[in-house]
Amino acid sequence: MRNMRKIKRYLLTMSLLCSLMTLGACNQNPATEKAGTPEVKGTDIGSKSAVNSEIKPADTTASQDHTDKITMTTGQGKTMELTLQTLSDSRDYLYCELVFDYGDAGNDIYSTSPLGQGKLEWWDDLDLEALAEEFGAKSVYKNGPQWWSMDEVGVMASQPVKVAGVNMVFGAHLPPGTMNIQKYTVFNPAKFQNLVWEAGKPVYQIVDAEGHVYILQGYKVPTEELATLGERFKRLPDGWEYRVNVLKENLMMKLTPREPIPSVQDEFNQIYIRISKSK
Template sequence: MNQHIEWRLPRSPRSAGRARAFLAGQAKDWKLPDDTTETAVLLLSELVTNACRHARVPPGREVWTRCVLRRDGVLRIEVSDASDVLPRPRAAAPDEESGRGLALVEALADAWGAYPRACGIGKTVWFEVGAGVGGDGVRDHRGCAALEGVEEEPMSETTRSSRHLSGMRGARYGEVLLISPSEDGGLKAAVYNTFGLNDCPLDKWNALDARALAEQFQVPMVFLNGPRFWTIDEVTTYAWGDVEKFDGLEARWAAEVRIPPDIDVSGASARKYYVETTVARDTEYVLAAGRPVYALVGPGERMYVLQAYSHTVDGSQTIDSLATLGDRLRLPEGWRFRVGTPDEDLHVRTADNKATVVQDELENTYMLHVR
């Protein structure tokens, strides 16, 4: 199976040296050939140097390095930073002391490329060295010259694995949505979730300033979605992203939301309720047998299972009050609220790496159960 390790480095002149030392030590543990190690250490140093020296990003942003040793012996290294500017090789003048980093990568790597990060802001630059590269050396991501207009996968297949979390029902979390224009002229949001990192402490959550965060992360708008409380029991996540700090509150990239044009993200109207929204994520929720399941049933008997209730509108909601939630909702014609207790575990899975969700007017969130 694939082996991988990750490091987070500050944007400091010393980080390239630290990255070299980390990789050299890991290469010994993985028993890599000396020539592979020497090449990888050199190229990693160049990419980390570029990320620290040239990427124009807000203060405090880190450089993320991921190293993957594949089953076929190929070593893949990815360096991510918060700059959206994709690198382009250039010819350095003979008297220049810098500017040769990407030229070295292009000359020494078996394959390399760069792509915008779908699971976070910024970009990832990657290269591969070692046995098993055929053809022109380009594998599952396109090189820089082929990137324009191409939508990359949120995470390389070499680094995808599952994470399982349980004991979730009633647990508090918060979401930070970084909203920006999408490629089709609409809006999209990178969703960062605190669950698994902290319990969304109220003092830190209430201190967050959406306008200040929007300026810090260089996006037009930030939406603070919470506090929220899970109504599922377990989740298996098959794709996830990096951890960011929002005024000291850690949250991990969890999904990308495409915001429909009829949803008012400003909150000035009620048009965002009972409207389907597509969320790019790959998850499987489990609601345990013998425990209540709350759901909306819409036109065509489409069932949306409650995944979380919110304190954004009504801070008095509790897990026990959900039994009578249907009495409080102003449901559109053709909709109804339902409570049931399944005899077997209920599995609610995304379809084609996408979830379809709706919210009620209390901003409780429901996911379509595809049966």
């Protein structure tokens, strides 16, 4: 019986690679913040402080088939309830993630999105050793800052948690080794995300040698460099290309761990998601 519980817990862990996550090391970005705070649909989190925000508790019996809410266990052994939260006007929205490494117990991901745009002054001054000690982790590292490339994003997130004096959300607990993804190698993260890129706006894509098209999810280079980023690639495989495209119609993705989500990571630690040929 105990083994069955362990197996169920492991399968649940593997089923939720939060998309807050973009897998990779920190790449400090001098780009400026986008003014204002986008509206957050479906929750009470709409301000940058979000101190009094309340999220309806998740049903602890929720299954993978009920993606509006889910319960997860952190590397500290705490139970966290996550709900699906939709951030509108998310294009160029600045957010920061922290990865807490618990060794064989895996990794916890905390993010400033969707509570409010990240503050680089706070980010630059973080004492990572003190944070690791406070949260009982072996180490902590920065994943970001980064910016959403899509116009609307729905992610799984907990109620606000104070991290170094700033509200963040817990978004995922990942098995050990999940963060070590080879560049330009197709992998299949397990995550719930609803993504929308609007027609008439630029999108940034990688096309592999077989013609599969991958669209950039979150970017870590200055916004003004995205248009010519292809000129900076040094390790792009033969037959692959980077391109900028303008969509003729809205592109919508509803990602679930019940289906493969082919993805690749570039040399700037940015994640691209494969566009289905049916889209």
